[in-house]
Amino acid sequence: MYKPSEPFTVPMFLFIPSEIKAKGSTKTVYPTEGELIYCRFRTFGGTEKVVDGVLSVEDTAIIETWYRPDIKSNCRLADTDGVHYEILGTPEDINKRHQSLRFKVRAIKGGA
Numbered sequence: 001m002y003k004p005s006e007p008f009t010v011p012m013f014l015f016i017p018s019e020i021k022a023k024g025s026t027k028t029v030y031p032t033e034g035e036l037i038y039c040r041f042r043t044f045g046g047t048e049k050v051v052d053g054v055l056s057v058e059d060t061a062i063i064e065t066w067y068r069p070d071i072k073s074n075c076r077l078a079d080t081d082g083v084h085y086e087i088l089g090t091p092e093d094i095n096k097r098h099q100s101l102r103f104k105v106r107a108i109k110g111g112a
Helices: none
Strands: 010-015 018-022 025-029 035-043 047-051 054-058 060-066 076-079 084-093 100-107
Touching: none
Parallel strands: none
Antiparallel strands: 010 035, 010 076, 018 025, 035 060, 047 054, 060 100, 076 084, 084 100
16 A cells, blocks of 8 residues: 655645637636645656757656646646646556555746
């Protein structure tokens, strides 16, 4: 039986998207305020990638939290510093017991 090795003490804000139809197309909209959840947030210095021969480090982390069926791959999270993260892949329901989730996130960086 899986048991978290550390308590879920890191506060994060969960943004669950909704879809609206405007002018014949579907658009994904995120709420302005997120719902507070607590999790375990572990970075490992990011993930190294080589793009066009240039080594870059992508800000990634592993998050573990209590199971919630509404946390899906299209959700976003933000920490208390205002850094926003997108979920990579599908969140894993650990041991299919509906008790805890594990998923990988990547920092969303804005630009021009």
